[in-house]
Each structure stands twice: as structure tokens, then as C-alpha cells.
Amino acid sequence: MIPAQFDYVRAGSVDEAVSALAEHDEDAKVLAGGQSLIPLLRLRLAYPEVVVDVGRIAEMHGIRDDGSHLVIGAMTTHAEVITNELLRRHCGLIAEATETVADPAVRHRGTFGGSLAHADPAGDLPAVALALDAEFVIAGAGGRRTVSAADFFVDYLQTAIEPAEVLVEVRVPKLGDGWGYRYEKFQRVAQAWAIVGVAAAVRRSNGSIAEARIGLTNMGSTPIRASAVESALAGTGAGEVAAACEAAAEGTSPPSDLNGKADYRQHLARVLTRRAVTAAAGY
Numbered sequence: 001m002i003p004a005q006f007d008y009v010r011a012g013s014v015d016e017a018v019s020a021l022a023e024h025d026e027d028a029k030v031l032a033g034g035q036s037l038i039p040l041l042r043l044r045l046a047y048p049e050v051v052v053d054v055g056r057i058a059e060m061h062g063i064r065d066d067g068s069h070l071v072i073g074a075m076t077t078h079a080e081v082i083t084n085e086l087l088r089r090h091c092g093l094i095a096e097a098t099e100t101v102a103d104p105a106v107r108h109r110g111t112f113g114g115s116l117a118h119a120d121p122a123g124d125l126p127a128v129a130l131a132l133d134a135e136f137v138i139a140g141a142g143g144r145r146t147v148s149a150a151d152f153f154v155d156y157l158q159t160a161i162e163p164a165e166v167l168v169e170v171r172v173p174k175l176g177d178g179w180g181y182r183y184e185k186f187q188r189v190a191q192a193w194a195i196v197g198v199a200a201a202v203r204r205s206n207g208s209i210a211e212a213r214i215g216l217t218n219m220g221s222t223p224i225r226a227s228a229v230e231s232a233l234a235g236t237g238a239g240e241v242a243a244a245c246e247a248a249a250e251g252t253s254p255p256s257d258l259n260g261k262a263d264y265r266q267h268l269a270r271v272l273t274r275r276a277v278t279a280a281a282g283y
Helices: 014-027 035-042 076-082 085-090 090-097 104-109 112-118 127-133 226-235 238-247 262-281
Strands: 006-012 028-032 050-053 063-066 069-073 135-140 143-148 151-154 166-173 180-189 194-205 210-218
Touching: 014 028, 014 135, 028 035, 028 194, 035 085, 063 085, 063 238, 069 085, 076 090, 076 104, 076 112, 090 127, 090 194, 104 238, 112 127, 112 135, 127 194, 127 210, 135 151, 151 166, 194 262, 210 226, 210 262, 226 238, 238 262
Parallel strands: 006 050, 028 050
Antiparallel strands: 063 069, 069 166, 135 143, 135 166, 180 194, 194 210
16 A cells, blocks of 8 residues: 655754654654554554654664663664674673564664564564663653663553654663573564563573573563563572473463464463573573
């Protein structure tokens, strides 16, 4: 189909983008990689008066080291994330999960920030950001503010970004020595959305798990931090992981659809969490 008519603004800076969005308020949309917005426009499920293109804003591209954190520009493509040596060295879980996103064509156009701002609970990156305690830097008319991953994902396809704001960058704490990671994903066919996914980062000390961070994909209307299983894993050894991971589905409310009922997804969450933690811990 052909999209409804809209005006197009190519922003040259974050301030220009914010100004254009503020002028049109809720009747404007941000265009990043376009992998989510363009299909919605073509199907006429979105009717913006103005589309604000942020693709040429240099500040929103690239990955840099900022001491204890890595800073990922919102317009950094998935392909750039996968191949970036800094990211693979300090936050390899992000690169590993991004390798499972869609197909090469989408990964070369789609952006890291766009995927997170779209906030599809079946998307791979929101659960990873949640597990890694990422922080989101958002620009608006009143300046910039930082929102934790725990507060960023509000509801289905809804985030803490207001209509006249732009996600500029994502700050991710580096994983230090002793951390392992794994992203496990179950899908109907290759390149499809996850039926369930599990992002696991595990720190071992003296032969047992000292700390675990677990994010769940497609187990509710937002990505979910599996706090019950994180607590259950603390202090466990190789022989105790399976029992601890039985708590993986606690507090979840997964959907029932053609790909699987809610109880099936809860079963998958337990199985995939066990696999992810075992691999991340090196057991």
C-alpha cells in the first residue's frame, strides 16, 4: 500500500529534531532505520503529519568508551553493534543477542535505539538492556534526562519517551572479570520473532554463581527482569542450577497466540533460562 501524505524533516542535530517534534507534538514520528515505522506507514496503521528523520545526526551514531560504561548511539545499526570490538569485549551479550535479530538486510538498516524505542516485548534487545541495567539518555525541550531500563519500558509498545523527545544514546555498564553471558532464543522459523528469549549474565566466584542477571523476552507486555530466579541462583553450583531455574516463570504473564499458549511459554522460559545460565556460568 501507499502511505498517507506527510511532511518530511531531515534533522541536522538533536536540537533540530526536538524542535520539529515539539512543533507538531503527537502528530510527528521519528524515523531512525525505518524497519518498524515504514511498514506501519505503508499499511496505514500510522498517520503522522510529519516524519522527522534523525539518520544524519552524527552525535547519535557510534560506540564509545566512557570509563565504567559503553555509550551506544541510538542510530548505531545492528550490523555495527555486532562487529564492534569494544562492545564484544565489554558487553558481549548485546552483540550475541543482536546477531539473532531478523536477517542481514534488516540488521544493516535497523538501529539499536530504534529497536529499543519500538519496545516490542518479542524483540530481542529490550530484555538484554533490562538484564544489563542499561540507562537511556533522552533529549527534549527541557534538556536531557536519563532513564533506567527498569523505568523505560512502560507497557506494550510504550516507553518513557514523550512525544516531543528523542532517544539519543544508551549507556551500558561494562561486564568485568568473572562474568559470562548467553542469549537463548526459541523461534518458530529462522528470522522470526522470539516465542521466548532469555538474556543471561552470570558472575562466578569460588566455583559458584555469585550474581545473575536475567531478562525475559515475550513473557509479558514488556521485557521482564526475572528477579525470582536471580535470587534463587545466588550461591548455587553446577548441580543446583536446574532447580533454581524452575523459578524463571514466576511473576510473568505471557501471551497466548498461534505460536504457543501461556503455559507453554512459561515452560520454555524455565528450559531456556537453565540453558542460558549453564552456558554463561561455564558449567
